Amino acid sequence: MERLWVNQAIEKIEADYQRSADTHLIKLDIPCLKDIDIYLKDESTHPTGSLKHRLARSLFLYALCNGWVKQGTPIIESSSGSTAVSEAYFARLLGLPFIAVMPKTTAKKKIQQIEFYGGECHFVDHSSEIYAESQRLADELSGHYMDQFTYAERATDWRGNNNIANSIFDQMKREPHPVPSWIVMSPGTGGTSATIGRYIRYQREETKLCVVDPENSVFYDYYHSLDPSVTCCNGSKIEGIGRPRAEPSFIAGVVDHMVKVEDAASIATIYWLEQLIGRKAGPSTGTNLYGALQLATQMQQENQKGSIVTLLCDGGERYLDTYYDEVWINDNIGDIGKYQTRLERFNQTGLLD
Structure with a gap:
């Protein structure tokens, strides 16, 4: 009877998956970028509304x-x-x-x-x-x-089998730059970055993986020191990502580049994105996208062509009383005006400086 129940449980989960279509890949319209395309893998369309x-x-x-x-x-x-x-x-x-x-x-x-x-x-x-x-x-x-x-990091089949990395590369096949120059991801558990990084290596793609870490998180420090004892006393203010310890699922060896993104930049970027696509996104999407814009700036300065893919992890409707509330932002994040000005300049120049 116990084995029968497990069989039925697995069948229910597989049936739920079969009913779900893949998530969309959104190409952002950013005229200031020349021959550099940025895409958002929209994970907010899952039945429970997020990458998770x-x-x-x-x-x-x-x-x-x-x-x-x-x-x-x-x-x-x-x-x-x-x-x-x-x-x-x-x-x-x-x-x-x-x-x-x-x-x-x-x-x-x-x-x-x-x-x-x-x-x-x-x-x-x-x-x-x-x-x-x-x-x-x-x-x-x-x-x-x-x-x-x-x-x-171990529950997902990173070699393929419809994982998120496999999906990204399949959806990019007909784009002007089908093999992304970069995939950008922020770590919560580290599992998604591990899956993407392993898949890139297994498939022998030229794509590089950039991981973006918020403030009050130790992943960036761990990546550079490889010291598993590193900790942080303050919790991340970007909900869903950033950890006070180096989580076992974060695999530093599959990451090509890591950057730290200030919380104010993450929040300014979700407001910038809303003006671009007419939709609200969660704060981790802001972290991801700000990192992608930094890479686009670097590519533009070096006269490179290519594509960058990052993730829209969840919708902003979950955060109306926090990241979309001016009083909450002032009390918890601080002034985001500097980064809003920077993003406005980016619209004109294609450079995020």
């Missing part, structure tokens, strides 16, 4: 096939929001109880979405506390701690 839908599906399949999750197993996850929303969706699909352990500062809309899918939210004061508290709850409830920060 892919991860949650992979994590559930990985746990089921490893024998860690059985009928009635409580699922516990440490998350800043989007992964928990997606895991709550899959837990409901399989009829499993779900608890998300997250910082108290998580966006209200994400909390509401987790609860909409039948999940429960368990709050901690600081993002560094989510790991131990998740394991404690799993032990107490005889449940399974999904642990996205450890298993994200």
Whole structure:
């Protein structure tokens, strides 16, 4: 009976995947760039509204096939929001109880979405506390701690099989510059950058991977020092990315270049993007896109041609009371005017300086 339930659970997840089309690749209209094209892989169109839908599906399949999750197993996850929303969706699909352990500062809309899918939210004061508290709850409830920060890089088939990297390269085939010069990604678990970087190497593509890290995150420092003990006492203010420790799923060896992006730049960029495409995006998209614009500037200065692909990780509707609220921005991020001016100059010159 136990094996039958697992078989049926996997069948439900696979059927859910079969009902979903791939996400769109949006080409940005940026006249100031000459022979350099920038694309957004729009992950907000997944059923749960974010890039993390892919991860949650992979994590559930990985746990089921490893024998860690059985009928009635409580699922516990440490998350800043989007992964928990997606895991709550899959837990409901399989009829499993779900608890998300997250910082108290998580966006209200994400909390509401987790609860909409039948999940429960368990709050901690600081993002560094989510790991131990998740394991404690799993032990107490005889449940399974999904642990996205450890298993994200290994739960996805990075060689192909419709992963996000495979999808990007397939969708780029008919574009003017079909092999991207750069793919730009920000790390939360590090799993997506690991998948993209490994795929690039496995397929022997000339594309380079740039990882962009927000303030109050240690990935950038870890990339340069390779010191796994590096930590940060403050939590990232760009929800969904940046971590106070070097997560096991972040694989520095697949990254070609890393840059630090100031939080004010990330927020200014989502406002700039809204003017460009008429849609709101989440703050991590701002981090990604600002890094892509920096690379485009460098390519333009060096008279290079090519394409850059980055990710629209989730929609901005989840953040109306935070990143799209002027008072909240002033209190938590500060003045973004400098970067808004810089982006306005970029519109005229194609140079982000």
